[in-house]
Amino acid sequence: MALQQAWEWERWKVMGQHAFFAIVLALSMSGALSGADMTTGAALSRIGPGVGLALWYVYWIALRGGADRPPLPYLVGALAGWAVMAVVDPAFLPVAVAVLSPYWLRRPWWSAGGVLVLGAAWSLKSFATHGSVDVRELTGCVLGTAVAVTITCYVATLDHESHKRQRLLDELTATQAERAAAERQAGTLAERQRLAREVHDTLTQGFASIAMLLDAVGEDLPPDSPAARRVGQAMRTARDNLVESRRLVHALRPAPLDRTHLADAVRELTxxxxxxxxIEACTVVTGRPVALPPATEGELLRVVQEALTNARRHARPVSVSVTLSYLGDVLAIDVQDDGTGFAPAARHTGIGLITMRERIAALDGTFAVESTPGEGTTIAVTVPLPVDSPASEAPAAVSGTERLAPVS
Structure with missing residues (x-):
């Protein structure tokens, strides 16, 4: 509704500007043609420049959309045409008010000054013509100038207030959009936590119980019997699915961030x-840790978690390192392993890499994978840091360039 009202105001404002130009030009031309001894040639010398000025206004202001931002060529050409018209007949002096009408709202004080100059020029013209200034003409000129200046300033004030209200409405709309996004994010996190609890309380516990029962059954069977082998296979399957369900719970709900900072949570992962x-895994933090929004830290933690999972399952590394570099305006995260590596151009991108790339893109960051067969893999991530965020109160153990020793 507010946007519709603002649009209506802009439309009526432009229409009023065009109408004002046409009325002033028509009245001035009528005054210039009102002489009793007007010949055809004299009439054409007044009508021609007037029509030319009208066409000039229509081209630059009406057709080319210069009502909001009048171009400089319009002003130069219109003032030149007005000067010619004023020389031909001083009755065209008020046309300057119409010429300046596109600038009333954008340059109100300049327009008011132009009106004052026009009033002074009118008085000088009367003095030069009659040798004196009639009191009634002078009074009318002063009153007309005052009215024109008042109207100019009033309309400019209305336009300024309209733009001010529009800015407030835009800020309100942006605030509401941010709030809605925050509520959606909070709802998404809450739903992920609920799913994590459900998976943990059902599938994870169920797989754990199955593994325990199969282990008990295996102890009652002869070690080399076919039944014992099948029970062993079932036990390994149950344990693999137990590991996967736990990984799913950790992916859905980054629990370490519920009680600590991103750097400490990454250290817990390694x-x-x-x-x-x-695997020899370590976390290195450089720079001064900066507190990020919980949702952002959660996304980054899931990316690191997925990278470590990929290294664990596919790369068969001896060592893995995670480096968090706080570089003032960006946070750079590198996950590097010395595993088997692969050729990124020749390998079909898995869902894990796609998911990580999408998470970082949603944070307006960059994501890159560097890998060579036999030389390991490096996943490089950068995300912008909030400019006005305070430094995190993370423990000193994760600040600077200290290398956090792994737990063996």
């Missing part, structure tokens, strides 16, 4: 990787 697989 520590857990070392404890579970024996």
């Amino acid at each position: 520590t857990r990787l070392t404890e579970e697989t024996g």
Whole structure:
């Protein structure tokens, strides 16, 4: 509704400007043609410049859309035409008000000054013509000038207030959009946490129970019997699915961020990787850690988590390092392993890489994968940091360039 009203105001403002130009030009031309001894040649010398000025206005202002931002060629040409018309007949002096009408709202004080100059020129013209200035003419000129200046300033004030209200409406709309986005993000995080709890309480616990039961059954069977082998296979399948369900829970709900900062949460991931697989994993933090919005830290943590999972499952590395570099206006994250590597151009991109790329793109960051067969893989991520964010109160152990030793 407010946007519709603003649009209507702009439309009526432009129409009023065009109508004002036409009325002033028509009245001035009528005054110039009102002489009793007007010949055909004299009439044409007044009608021609008037029509030319009207066509000039229509081309630059009406057709080319210069009502909001009048171009300089219009002003130069219109003032030149007005000067010719004023020389031909001083009755065309008021046309200057029409010529300046596109500038009333954009340059109100300039327009008011132009009107004052026009009033002074009218008085000088009367003095030069009659040798004196009639009191009634002078009074009318002063009153007309005052009215024109008042109207100019009033309309400019209305336009200024209209633009001010429009800016406030735009800010309100942007604030509402940000709030709606924050609410959607909060709802998404809440739903992910709910799904994580459901998966943990059902599938994860179920796989754990199945593994325990199969383990008990395996102890009652002869070690080399076919049934024991099939139970062993079922047990390995249950344990693999148990690991996958736990990974899914961690992917849905980055629990470390509920109680710590991004750097500490990444350190927990590398520590857990070392404890579970024996891979030498470490976290390095450089620069001064900066607090990021929880949603942003959650997305970054999931990207690191997916990168470590890919290294664990596919690269078979001896060591993995995660580097977080706070560089003032950006945060750079590098996940590097010394595993088997691959040729990015020759390998079909998996869903994990696609998901990581989409997460970083949503944060207005950059994502790159560097890998060579036999020489490991590096995943490089950069995301912008908030300019006015305070430094995080992370422990000193993750600041500077200290290398965090893995847990073996």
